[in-house]
Amino acid sequence: MSTFRTLDSLPDVHGKVALVRVDFNVPMNEGSVSDCTRIQASAPTILELADAGAKVLLLTHFGRPGGERHSTLSTSVIQGAVAQVLGHEVMFISELSGPVVEQSLGIFGPGGIGLLDNTRFWPGEEANDPEFARAIAANGDLYVNDAFSAAHRAHATTEGLAHLLPAYAGRAMQAELEALDKALGNPDPPVAAVVGGAKVSTKLAVLEHLVARVDHLIIGGGMANTFLAARGVAIGKSLAEHDLAAKAEAIMAAAEAAGCTVHLPYDVVVAKAFAAYPPSRRTCNVHEVAADEMILDVGPQAVESLADVLKTCRTLVWNGPLGAFETPPFDAATVALARTAAALTREGSLVSVAGGGDTVAALNHAGAAEDFSYVSTAGGAFLEWMEGRELPGVTALRGMAY
Numbered sequence: 001m002s003t004f005r006t007l008d009s010l011p012d013v014h015g016k017v018a019l020v021r022v023d024f025n026v027p028m029n030e031g032s033v034s035d036c037t038r039i040q041a042s043a044p045t046i047l048e049l050a051d052a053g054a055k056v057l058l059l060t061h062f063g064r065p066g067g068e069r070h071s072t073l074s075t076s077v078i079q080g081a082v083a084q085v086l087g088h089e090v091m092f093i094s095e096l097s098g099p100v101v102e103q104s105l106g107i108f109g110p111g112g113i114g115l116l117d118n119t120r121f122w123p124g125e126e127a128n129d130p131e132f133a134r135a136i137a138a139n140g141d142l143y144v145n146d147a148f149s150a151a152h153r154a155h156a157t158t159e160g161l162a163h164l165l166p167a168y169a170g171r172a173m174q175a176e177l178e179a180l181d182k183a184l185g186n187p188d189p190p191v192a193a194v195v196g197g198a199k200v201s202t203k204l205a206v207l208e209h210l211v212a213r214v215d216h217l218i219i220g221g222g223m224a225n226t227f228l229a230a231r232g233v234a235i236g237k238s239l240a241e242h243d244l245a246a247k248a249e250a251i252m253a254a255a256e257a258a259g260c261t262v263h264l265p266y267d268v269v270v271a272k273a274f275a276a277y278p279p280s281r282r283t284c285n286v287h288e289v290a291a292d293e294m295i296l297d298v299g300p301q302a303v304e305s306l307a308d309v310l311k312t313c314r315t316l317v318w319n320g321p322l323g324a325f326e327t328p329p330f331d332a333a334t335v336a337l338a339r340t341a342a343a344l345t346r347e348g349s350l351v352s353v354a355g356g357g358d359t360v361a362a363l364n365h366a367g368a369a370e371d372f373s374y375v376s377t378a379g380g381a382f383l384e385w386m387e388g389r390e391l392p393g394v395t396a397l398r399g400m401a402y
């Protein structure tokens with residue numbers, strides 16, 4: 001991994017203006033913030049800068065206003081939550097640049113924190129307009145990007161600013177990049193990847209990238225059905241994408257050429273109806289699925305052998321649940337394998353990194369998230385990283401490294 005500057009190499013920032021890109025695109029419920037995780041994630045970065053005497057200006061997108069002002073999407077609605085999480089006064093500033101920002105900075109003492117309005121109110125944000133970025137940069141002395149989850153977008157405040165001011169990765173960005181590097185950039189081998197979830201089509205690029213990089217590719221969830229079907233296994237009425245059979249075969253061939261072992265379930269949990277604890281549920285060999293049954297989870301024998309695989313590995317990267325985990329008992333395989341990974345991580349024999357919206361929910365459900373080495377909540381950016389793509393926001397930071 002080429003390096004990037006972190007807050008460890010900050011010069012004296014007392015009285016200097018730090019433009020800090022965060023992702024405060026938090027979920028709302030009836031006008032108040034329903035989950036503060038994203039604010040908490042960037043609190044260390046913000047407070048570290050404020051404690052060092054910087055005047056901190058926070059930049060975030062919030063919803064999809066499409067380049068126009070919308071009162072309900074103003075960051076003023078999250079100002080209270082941000083102040084509460086930070087335990088620090090936060091001034092709302094209704095612009096991103098110009099005299100209003102300048103005047104606010106005049107009122108600030110060192111360590112003051114301001115929250116600028118929604119970056120996506122201005123079309124220049126998503127267009128990555130250099131004029132627009134220059135106007136924002138004019139009020140700043142340095143730029144800190146702490147929003148990994150927005151780093152797959154080349155926008156003015158996620159990418160453009162890094163070229164205009166001395167740029168640094170914030171603490172949350174740093175932690176994410178270090179964890180991802182340990183998982184796939186420079187992992188300790190052998191490496192296992194678990195890829196599950198509903199569909200192959202959403203993760204084709206992930207699978208194609210991983211086969212050349214990991215020693216074990218564990219395929220579960222609905223997407224395993226597509227692979228089984230491609231191998232000629234009768235999968236009844238299981239969710240599958242039969243039109244992707246050739247792609248699935250190509251992935252298996254690429255894996256074989258690269259020395260990557262692909263693990264498909266050899267026993268499965270099936271049912272005739274998709275419901276909680278359906279009476280028709282049973283565990284069977286993959287070759288015994290009846291025409292009116294669907295595969296809803298990986299079977300217990302397969303989970304046991306997958307656990308043995310993880311015991312031989314040093315690194316694990318996980319995206320996608322092994323079964324329809326929201327509906328019991330089809331959470332069993334995901335829960336069991338997640339707990340095995342958590343235990344191996346606790347013992348120090350495995351570095352485990354996971355990401356993906358449903359994956360995070362599944363690991364929380366299993367009570368395993370806390371013990372994973374790193375759980376990314378970045379969604380789209382995490383998947384693009386698993387596809388091996390350059391994230392423009394990260395590349396721009398690296399370009400700034402000494």
Ligand code: ADP
Pocket residue numbers: 196197198199202220221222223239295296297319320321322323324325326355356357358359360
């Ligand atoms: P993530 O959000 O972590 O990237 P996905 O969105 O790709 O994960 O997939 C999660 C979904 O896949 C879950 O809603 C889960 O119920 C579904 N799923 C997993 N296994 C199966 C299966 N065998 N049949 C149908 N749906 C499944």
Ligand code: MG
Pocket residue numbers: 356357358
């Ligand atoms: Mg999902």
